[in-house]
Amino acid sequence: MSNVLLSVRGLSKNFGGLAAVQSVDMDLQEGVVTALAGPNGAGKTTIFNLMTGNLVASAGDVLLHGKSIIGKKPHRIAQMGIARSFQDLRLFTHMSVRDNVLVAVEPESWFWQPGGKAAWHKRLETVEKALERTGLSAMADKRAVDLSYAETKFLSLARILATGSKIWLLDEPASGLDLNSRNRFINILREATADGVTICLIEHNLDVMTQLADRIAFLDQGKKLAEDVPEKVLRDPELIAIYFGKSQSGN
Amino acid sequence: MINYILNLLTLATIYSIAAASLNVLVGYAGIFSIAHAIFFGLGAYAGAQFALLIVPDVLLASLIGAVVSGALSLLLALPALRVRGEYFVAAGLGLQMVGITIFSEAHSLTGGHGGLVGIPAATLFGFDVSSPGAFLIVCLVALLLSLAVIQILMRSSFGRALMSIRDNESAAESFGKNVPLLKTLAMVVGCAIVGVAGTLFAFNLAFINVESFTLEQSILMLAMVVIGGVGTLSGPLIGAVFLLILPAILTFIPFIPPTEIGTVQQFIYGSLMAVLMIFKPSGIAGKTGGK
Numbered sequence: 219m220s221n222v223l224l225s226v227r228g229l230s231k232n233f234g235g236l237a238a239v240q241s242v243d244m245d246l247q248e249g250v251v252t253a254l255a256g257p258n259g260a261g262k263t264t265i266f267n268l269m270t271g272n273l274v275a276s277a278g279d280v281l282l283h284g285k286s287i288i289g290k291k292p293h294r295i296a297q298m299g300i301a302r303s304f305q306d307l308r309l310f311t312h313m314s315v316r317d318n319v320l321v322a323v324e325p326e327s328w329f330w331q332p333g334g335k336a337a338w339h340k341r342l343e344t345v346e347k348a349l350e351r352t353g354l355s356a357m358a359d360k361r362a363v364d365l366s367y368a369e370t371k372f373l374s375l376a377r378i379l380a381t382g383s384k385i386w387l388l389d390e391p392a393s394g395l396d397l398n399s400r401n402r403f404i405n406i407l408r409e410a411t412a413d414g415v416t417i418c419l420i421e422h423n424l425d426v427m428t429q430l431a432d433r434i435a436f437l438d439q440g441k442k443l444a445e446d447v448p449e450k451v452l453r454d455p456e457l458i459a460i461y462f463g464k465s466q467s468g469n
Numbered sequence: 470m471i472n473y474i475l476n477l478l479t480l481a482t483i484y485s486i487a488a489a490s491l492n493v494l495v496g497y498a499g500i501f502s503i504a505h506a507i508f509f510g511l512g513a514y515a516g517a518q519f520a521l522l523i524v525p526d527v528l529l530a531s532l533i534g535a536v537v538s539g540a541l542s543l544l545l546a547l548p549a550l551r552v553r554g555e556y557f558v559a560a561g562l563g564l565q566m567v568g569i570t571i572f573s574e575a576h577s578l579t580g581g582h583g584g585l586v587g588i589p590a591a592t593l594f595g596f597d598v599s600s601p602g603a604f605l606i607v608c609l610v611a612l613l614l615s616l617a618v619i620q621i622l623m624r625s626s627f628g629r630a631l632m633s634i635r636d637n638e639s640a641a642e643s644f645g646k647n648v649p650l651l652k653t654l655a656m657v658v659g660c661a662i663v664g665v666a667g668t669l670f671a672f673n674l675a676f677i678n679v680e681s682f683t684l685e686q687s688i689l690m691l692a693m694v695v696i697g698g699v700g701t702l703s704g705p706l707i708g709a710v711f712l713l714i715l716p717a718i719l720t721f722i723p724f725i726p727p728t729e730i731g732t733v734q735q736f737i738y739g740s741l742m743a744v745l746m747i748f749k750p751s752g753i754a755g756k757t758g759g760k
Contacts, residue, residue, distance in 0.1 A: 270643065272639065272642075272643075291642075291647075292639070292642040292643060293642045293643075293645050293646055293647050293648070296642065296643050296644055296645040297645045301643070301644075302643050304639075304640065304643075308637040308639060308640035308643075309636070309637070309640070310632065310633045310636035310637060310640065310641075311636050311637075312632070312635075312636055312700070312756075313629070313632050313633065313636060317629050317632070320626075320629060321629050321630065321633045321641070321644055321646070322644045324626040324629065324630065325645050326626070327627075327630055327645075327646050327647040327650045327651050327654075328627070328650075328654070329622070329625065329627045329654070330625070330626070330627075331626045361756075377644065381644065
């Protein structure tokens with residue numbers, strides 16, 4: 219069995235009377251792409267928010283390399299090597315494309331960064347590589363707010379790419395992309411996994427899911443109903459019925 | 470007449486420093502402070518007391534003003550940094566009211582409503598720099614230094630980090646940015662610089678009282694930043710000059726009766742601000758375009 223980098227145990231989150239996540243167990247294994255699937259409101263993004271410290275769990279634990287990270291602030295968890303993207307991208311809209319990525323590789327919040335000039339040049343090199351890989355080099359000086367939709371998606375990915383983190387949590391990263399852009403996007407993610415990156419992604423597009431995911435964890439109403447290889451999960455009539463709605467299950 | 474113009478330019482320079490410092494908070498860090506006049510006042514009282522009790526050296530007094538204002542920004546602002554958006558504006562209003570009350574009641578430190586009078590003429594390394602021309606040069610040097618500090622910081626990783634939390638706090642956190650620390654540092658930098666402006670203000674008038682640090686003054690500084698252009702280096706300067714020099718120019722227009730100048734000023738300001746916010750909401754020096 220592969221090395222487990224990140225795992226959740228009995229993870230639960232209640233918002234008042236609503237149980238958004240109910241006792242979920244899951245392991246993210248090194249170099250494996252795990253997709254979180256399920257209808258809207260299944261608790262997928264909430265699980266990401268719990269893993270990254272943006273929400274405090276009502277119960278359960280999140281373990282990074284076997285050590286609990288529950289209660290840690292989001293910026294500390296990011297510094298520990300977990301990078302995430304957001305469904306609504308959350309770019310730094312009034313900053314340039316280059317600065318958007320540069321922010322992601324500057325670890326300190328003080329007046330200076332460690333490592334002097336050598337480290338500065340290395341960071342710049344990392345940024346340029348990430349921009350080149352995502353096809354954004356030509357628009358490095360543009361403001362993020364002036365990019366097209368597809369470009370904003372690639373900028374979101376470039377920031378993650380540049381961090382050098384080995385665990386990526388991607389929330390609908392390829393949604394709304396045209397076929398060409400989507401294929402380019404998928405290729406970048408495949409290359410990352412070949413380099414040892416572990417990805418957990420939330421995705422509604424079945425094409426993307428089947429092309430990328432090694433495993434699918436299926437959730438509904440906060441509960442994990444199944445976790446297996448895509449061929450099995452996507453052929454389970456009960457899960458498909460939940461995913462597409464009961465009325466379509468007979469089709 | 471010459472002295473009047475020099476004094477006007479000095480005042481515009483001092484307010485340019487204050488507006489540039491507020492721009493660190495509002496324009497770069499996205500901290501919508503509505504209590505900046507309190508920190509302007511802290512610098513003014515601290516610098517004035519130093520001049521009255523120890524030595525009227527404008528450099529040393531400005532440093533004291535900066536340290537006191539910057540340090541007290543920590544004590545006063547840290548609780549406020551726990552809230553965001555409109556709640557922070559409300560907290561800022563509360564801070565402004567508390568500050569004014571303290572300025573009015575702490576007689577031994579501030580002179581209460583009567584203020585501090587007889588602030589000695591400014592010196593620099595033992596030389597008298599209190600003449601209008603010399604003091605304007607001192608203020609211009611202070612402005613240039615302040616702008617240099619702001620420019621260096623805002624072009625560094627610190628500036629990028631501040632702008633990232635301005636644009637999206639949660640995304641900045643997800644890239645390892647310590648948002649409370651960044652906001653605190655921005656407050657200290659912004660308030661230390663406005664402390665220098667406050668000290669210069671005290672020397673310039675030789676008298677300060679609570680009236681100079683009210684909510685109206687905070688709003689005036691905010692208007693300078695917004696009209697000039699948030700998040701730009703030149704914007705606050707343009708805003709300060711615009712809001713301080715224009716009233717003076719209006720007094721020289723012959724066909725406006727002196728008794729009506731206030732009304733004309735208000736009309737012109739109101740119209741210009743409305744036109745500006747409709748056609749160039751990013752301010753005079755702000756970047757155009759974008760969604």
